[in-house]
Amino acid sequence: MSNVELRSITKRFGVVTALDGVSFSIQHGEFFVLLGPTGAGKTTTLRVIAGLERQDEGSVLFDGQPVDHLAPADRDVAFVFQQYSLYPSMTVYENLAFPLRSPLRRVPEPVIRKRVQETAEKLHIAHLLQRRTANLSGGEMQRVAIGRALVREPRIFLMDEPLSNLDAKLREALRVELQHLQKTQQSTTLFVTHDQIEALTMADRIAVLDRGRIIQIGTPEEIYDRPATTFVAQLVGTPRINLMNATREDATLYIVGSTIHLPLPPEAAWSSLPPSFLVGVRPEDVRVHCEGQFEGEVVLTEPLGVETILHIRSGEQKLLSIVPGISGLCIGEGVRFDISKERLHFFRDDGTRIVFS
Amino acid sequence: MATIELRQVEKKFGDLHAVKPMDLTIYDGEFVVLLGPSGCGKTTTLRMIAGLETVTGGQILLNGRDVTWEHPSRRDIAFVFQLFALYPHMSVWQNIAFPLQAQGVPRQAVRERVAEVARILEIEHLLRQRPRGLSMGDQQRVALARALVRRPAAFLMDEPLGALDAELRERMRGEIKRLHIEQHATTIYVTHDQVEAMAMGDRVVVMSDAVVQQVGTPAEVYYDPANLFVARFIGSPGMNLVPCRYLGGAIEVSGSGRVPLPQGWDTALQRALGASCDVILGFRPEAAHVTSEGPLDATVYASEMEGGYAMIHLTLGGEGGPIVHIRAGRDSRYPIGTSLRIALDPGMIRFFDPRTERAIPREVGR
Numbered sequence: 001m002s003n004v005e006l007r008s009i010t011k012r013f014g015v016v017t018a019l020d021g022v023s024f025s026i027q028h029g030e031f032f033v034l035l036g037p038t039g040a041g042k043t044t045t046l047r048v049i050a051g052l053e054r055q056d057e058g059s060v061l062f063d064g065q066p067v068d069h070l071a072p073a074d075r076d077v078a079f080v081f082q083q084y085s086l087y088p089s090m091t092v093y094e095n096l097a098f099p100l101r102s103p104l105r106r107v108p109e110p111v112i113r114k115r116v117q118e119t120a121e122k123l124h125i126a127h128l129l130q131r132r133t134a135n136l137s138g139g140e141m142q143r144v145a146i147g148r149a150l151v152r153e154p155r156i157f158l159m160d161e162p163l164s165n166l167d168a169k170l171r172e173a174l175r176v177e178l179q180h181l182q183k184t185q186q187s188t189t190l191f192v193t194h195d196q197i198e199a200l201t202m203a204d205r206i207a208v209l210d211r212g213r214i215i216q217i218g219t220p221e222e223i224y225d226r227p228a229t230t231f232v233a234q235l236v237g238t239p240r241i242n243l244m245n246a247t248r249e250d251a252t253l254y255i256v257g258s259t260i261h262l263p264l265p266p267e268a269a270w271s272s273l274p275p276s277f278l279v280g281v282r283p284e285d286v287r288v289h290c291e292g293q294f295e296g297e298v299v300l301t302e303p304l305g306v307e308t309i310l311h312i313r314s315g316e317q318k319l320l321s322i323v324p325g326i327s328g329l330c331i332g333e334g335v336r337f338d339i340s341k342e343r344l345h346f347f348r349d350d351g352t353r354i355v356f357s
Numbered sequence: 358m359a360t361i362e363l364r365q366v367e368k369k370f371g372d373l374h375a376v377k378p379m380d381l382t383i384y385d386g387e388f389v390v391l392l393g394p395s396g397c398g399k400t401t402t403l404r405m406i407a408g409l410e411t412v413t414g415g416q417i418l419l420n421g422r423d424v425t426w427e428h429p430s431r432r433d434i435a436f437v438f439q440l441f442a443l444y445p446h447m448s449v450w451q452n453i454a455f456p457l458q459a460q461g462v463p464r465q466a467v468r469e470r471v472a473e474v475a476r477i478l479e480i481e482h483l484l485r486q487r488p489r490g491l492s493m494g495d496q497q498r499v500a501l502a503r504a505l506v507r508r509p510a511a512f513l514m515d516e517p518l519g520a521l522d523a524e525l526r527e528r529m530r531g532e533i534k535r536l537h538i539e540q541h542a543t544t545i546y547v548t549h550d551q552v553e554a555m556a557m558g559d560r561v562v563v564m565s566d567a568v569v570q571q572v573g574t575p576a577e578v579y580y581d582p583a584n585l586f587v588a589r590f591i592g593s594p595g596m597n598l599v600p601c602r603y604l605g606g607a608i609e610v611s612g613s614g615r616v617p618l619p620q621g622w623d624t625a626l627q628r629a630l631g632a633s634c635d636v637i638l639g640f641r642p643e644a645a646h647v648t649s650e651g652p653l654d655a656t657v658y659a660s661e662m663e664g665g666y667a668m669i670h671l672t673l674g675g676e677g678g679p680i681v682h683i684r685a686g687r688d689s690r691y692p693i694g695t696s697l698r699i700a701l702d703p704g705m706i707r708f709f710d711p712r713t714e715r716a717i718p719r720e721v722g723r
Contacts, residue, residue, distance in 0.1 A: 168550070201661035303575045303579075309556070324643070
């Protein structure tokens with residue numbers, strides 16, 4: 001039975017529909033990520049689950065039982081916000097112990113001490129326990145905030161962009177630690193983010209949300225390898241996917257504005273392709289090498305260190321390619337490249353994926 | 358045309374050193390990025406070059422002419438701020454034309470130059486609109502156009518993409534660089550984002566704690582960081598840095614294993630370390646791979662799928678040991694706790710002296 005389930009949740013604010021029939025279920029021990037741009041409805045979804053917001057239609061179920069009548073305090077969920085929301089006058093220890101001291105829980109003091117100590121060790125903040133939170137760095141404060149949620153062992157952790165206020169290095173480090181912690185504890189987590197790399201790296205499954213609707217639910221591999229729409233295809237992956245207009249003639253596809261042409265996949269169904277469509281190619285599937293079938297010119301190079309992004313012009317078509325290391329190619333130089341034809345993505349003009357059966 | 362030279366330029370706010378004496382020459386047509394975390398002194402440096410901040414000591418030369426005490430408006434330098442700073446009551450055309458009109462440029466010339474810059478930035482269709490209705494990206498293009506139209510000797514940009522979302526930032530960074538390639542105006546660009554710095558800069562000036570840590574091409578700061586700060590700061594994740602012991606001919610990572618030293622490193626370490634044997638091993642995530650023949654024992658701490666590849670996070674030498682990050686193929690994902698062995702690419706290893714935190718130079722070339 002799923003830990004948390006949303007059934008056709010609709011939520012309106014005046015004339016604005018924030019959530020439009022949102023359904024998904026989160027399994028016990030799962031790290032589930034809601035990914036979408038600002039205004040997609042991610043935070044509203046969290047608030048509905050927590051009971052901070054009442055949906056207009058649909059139902060929220062915990063272990064198969066509707067909880068729509070339960071007040072937030074009775075739902076046993078732990079919220080971690082983007083802002084740390086700690087008590088500045090309290091020490092780290094007191095902040096961590098606070099949720100356990102609730103009169104409803106009546107946790108004995110020795111148990112509190114043990115739980116706080118264990119949690120602090122997991123988050124590498126044991127040496128800070130006697131410090132006041134006001135004197136901590138941003139990364140330390142967010143660790144304490146996560147610790148305060150963790151100490152309780154709730155039904156589900158609801159995390160609303162907890163890493164987005166941190167600098168890039170800290171975000172990377174905390175991302176790894178959160179994932180390690182979640183996997184070793186088997187704690188059920190719903191994590192909200194607009195950052196595709198956070199979603200890909202941490203999630204067991206991702207739900208992509210756009211303008212109040214779920215566009216696709218799947219594992220990171222499914223979302224990356226088989227995006228349901230051009231929106232999803234462009235949302236995940238950096239640098240972004242190449243999307244190009246294409247036409248077909250018999251079993252060959254032609255990229256508009258270039259001499260790039262590729263055999264269509266062998267499936268019998270290719271004849272069902274519309275006459276014009278979109279082809280998506282991930283930059284790592286544009287492979288630059290001297291025996292490549294197609295010709296282009298380098299118009300820009302972006303050396304990132306581990307790899308270099310090449311901007312290639314072929315005819316009137318622009319493509320991004322990734323090559324390992326810092327490339328010695330210069331702007332204006334001619335290059336040859338291939339496109340991995342087994343990794344093409346096909347989309348209709350309306351943006352939906354074409355699946356060959 | 359502009360060559361900008363800083364000679365022992367420093368800035369103090371009271372007792373606080375915002376920028377310690379620095380030397381830097383930016384050549385004509387060059388794109389130089391000042392990179393560092395907040396508070397490192399990069400923006401103060403830029404503001405001193407622009408004349409928006411006085412220097413506490415040293416000299417600033419523009420094409421050999423001392424402009425240290427010259428008014429900002431006489432330096433022929435255009436400043437692009439992070440915020441759009443467009444006039445909301447004016448049309449896009451008026452916003453772009455304004456700096457020229459203020460200089461008394463003849464009307465016909467204003468019209469031609471606005472049209473040219475609008476064409477380069479592909480905003481011709483927006484010229485009649487007000488900035489308010491434009492997307493973030495278009496507003497930023499207009500702000501750039503207004504800086505470009507003056508044809509200044511040099512551009513100074515202070516985190517111009519800081520307020521944009523990730524996708525737009527990626528696109529705009531390409532556009533700014535392409536523009537630079539077309540125009541070849543000397544540009545100094547400030548950012549805290551190392552990806553931006555690497556992607557855009559001809560050279561990168563890495564700053565921390567008011568001090569220039571390293572000046573180099575993207576390849577130099579990436580492959581040969583001058584010290585531990587640069588090694589950590591450049592790259593995502595940064596360079597793996599592992600404390601270990603030099604044993605003569607090999608190094609030992611406590612509890613994990615011994616790595617034989619490639620030729621050249623042995624003498625280099627002997628010379629640099631003297632009697633001490635503590636040294637820090639550095640290697641980039643792509644410079645290690647999983648293999649049963651590898652000399653180092655490791656345990657999987659976490660593993661991540663990052664789109665086209667995977668990042669495996671490993672502890673060396675058991676629980677509590679240093680964590681290193683290894684880039685691997687998409688299918689190399691292991692459950693937490695899996696024991697593995699890893700090998701390092703001998704051409705890609707680096708060493709740092711733990712006492713000085715500085716890189717130890719190799720004895721032989723790569």
